[in-house]
Amino acid sequence: MMNQAIDATLFKIEMAVTNPIKNNSLKTLLGEFGYDEESLNHGLALLEDAKSKHLKQKKEYGEQYDATDKMTQKMAETNKILMKDVKISRILLQKERGAWEALDIKGRRKKTYYGWIEQSTVFYKNAIADEKILSQLAKGGITKEKLEQRLAMVEEVASLLAIQLKEKGEAQEATQIRDKSFEVLMDWYSDFIQIARVALEDNPQMLEIMGIVQPSE
Incomplete structure (x- = not known):
């Protein structure tokens, strides 16, 4: 059930x-059918x-969305530099x-979060570790210092992904807990509302006080 529907319910x-x-009048009538104040308080x-x-x-999903936005924004920012x-x-x-193989720059780039992080990490770490590659890249203005800075950006994306996955797990757990609680409530409410309709069938105004609209015959 969507959150808006749950809110309404x-x-x-x-x-x-x-x-x-x-x-008190309504409480007395319902009490005769087993729904006294104690039952209502339950x-x-x-x-x-x-x-x-x-x-x-809702709070947990808000935190998940925030974490996702931060991670995807940082990934997009880093990927723009990476592709250059x-x-x-x-x-x-x-x-x-050999350098193409070492840097994994053949073919299409990986798009999944894990694939992107792994491939980007390989590119920057292997470039930093190879003096011959460093010498060639320096001709295009890509210095070792820049490579290290960009590797740090990739590592930040990885950290943000870990946070996002944690928040996602907590949001899913919160949904399961909410749904179980809601199910228990609905089981109680289903019986309550059916008995209330019978108990108050001669008092439609009382049903209206409870927000129950009797279907027209």
Whole structure:
């Protein structure tokens, strides 16, 4: 169920549960069918638990989205620089088959997060470690210092990805916890609302106080 639908359902349940607690006549009528104040307070406790876990789920997904945005933004920024370095390397090392292999600059670039990080790390680490490659790249303005700075950018992307995956896991866990709480609440509410319809079938105005609209016959 989407969050907006859950918001609406929680609001509906809150009206159905809290209004009888505040209305003595309604509470008395429902009490005759097993839903006294204690039972209503139990339902209210289930409702508050579900609301709390729903808010927690929203918070966790907000943190996941923030982490994803930071990671993808840094990756895009780094990739723009990386691709210039790769293009220059292909030009300056066009006759160096071994260098192409070492830097992994053949063919299309990897697009997945893990693939991009692995391939980019190989490029910068192997370039830094090879004096011959360094000498050639320096002709295009790609110095060892620049390579080290860009390697640090790739490593930052990797760190941000780790954070994003952590937040994603926490968001998924929060969803599972929320859904279990919501399921318990809905089981209670389903019985409650069915019995309320029977208990108050001769008092449609009472049903309206609970936010229940009787279907027209």
